[in-house]
Amino acid sequence: MANKARLRGRAKRKLAPKTRPRVVKRSPRKKVKKETKEALYAVIRVRGRVNVSSKIEDTLEMLRLGRVNHCIVVPNSPSYNGMLHKSEECITWGEISEDTMEKLLYKRGSMKGRKIGKEKAGELAKKILSDPKGAEVELFFRLSPPSKGYKAIRLPYPRGALGYRGDKINDLLKRMI
Numbered sequence: 357m358a359n360k361a362r363l364r365g366r367a368k369r370k371l372a373p374k375t376r377p378r379v380v381k382r383s384p385r386k387k388v389k390k391e392t393k394e395a396l397y398a399v400i401r402v403r404g405r406v407n408v409s410s411k412i413e414d415t416l417e418m419l420r421l422g423r424v425n426h427c428i429v430v431p432n433s434p435s436y437n438g439m440l441h442k443s444e445e446c447i448t449w450g451e452i453s454e455d456t457m458e459k460l461l462y463k464r465g466s467m468k469g470r471k472i473g474k475e476k477a478g479e480l481a482k483k484i485l486s487d488p489k490g491a492e493v494e495l496f497f498r499l500s501p502p503s504k505g506y507k508a509i510r511l512p513y514p515r516g517a518l519g520y521r522g523d524k525i526n527d528l529l530k531r532m533i
Contacts, residue, residue: 396488398452398460398525399440400427400499400532402509402517408446415443420496425532429457429495431488440520448517450525457481463533464497502531 401421405413419439420428429452430436440449452460461484462477472480472493484491508516513524521528 395432395451396429396457396485397432397436397440397449398427398429398456398529399447399449400525400528401425401447402506403446412443412446415439416446419443419447421447423498425499425501427460427497427499427529427532429484429488444519446518448513448519448521448525448528450521451523452529453523453526454481454485456526456529457485459533460497460529461493464499465493467493499529499532502528504531 399419399421401416401424404424408416416422419430420426432451440447458477458481461472461480462474465472465477465480467476480491480493484493484495488495506517509518510516512519513521
């Protein structure tokens with residue numbers, strides 16, 4: 357009985373007519389081209405696979421960062437920026453300097469299976485920073501854990517090790533080479 361009474365009460369109630377949202381016309385926005393730096397980012401994987409979503413894990417595989425302490429050098433482009441921001445809970449990145457790139461190539465780089473000499477590393481570093489697509493070297497490096505360790509691998513950069521760190525990535529890379 358109570359159910360029938362409730363149903364009758366609902367049926368008698370009139371619902372408010374559906375209203376359309378008001379459309380506000382905006383003036384067209386001018387497209388402004390942002391000047392991007394032709395910088396290269398050094399990206400380092402800080403955290404492992406445990407409790408990482410499959411989407412982030414797939415993004416890390418696309419970046420060739422399968423294991424902790426692996427590093428890759430990528431150009432500053434919108435597609436890479438999206439990938440970096442998507443997986444920032446596992447990685448850290450920043451702009452790499454010429455000096456650090458030279459040390460990285462000399463100590464950890466290889467060219468078709470052979471080590472790179474000191475003079476060749478300097479030339480390659482300048483060439484890679486000016487035109488990263490014309491490099492004869494694979495820009496993937498296996499690094500050792502940093503001396504004195506990370507601050508905290510679950511917190512963002514100023515307090516921990518994750519996320520964007522700008523030029524400070526060079527200090528971390530020098531501790532890992």
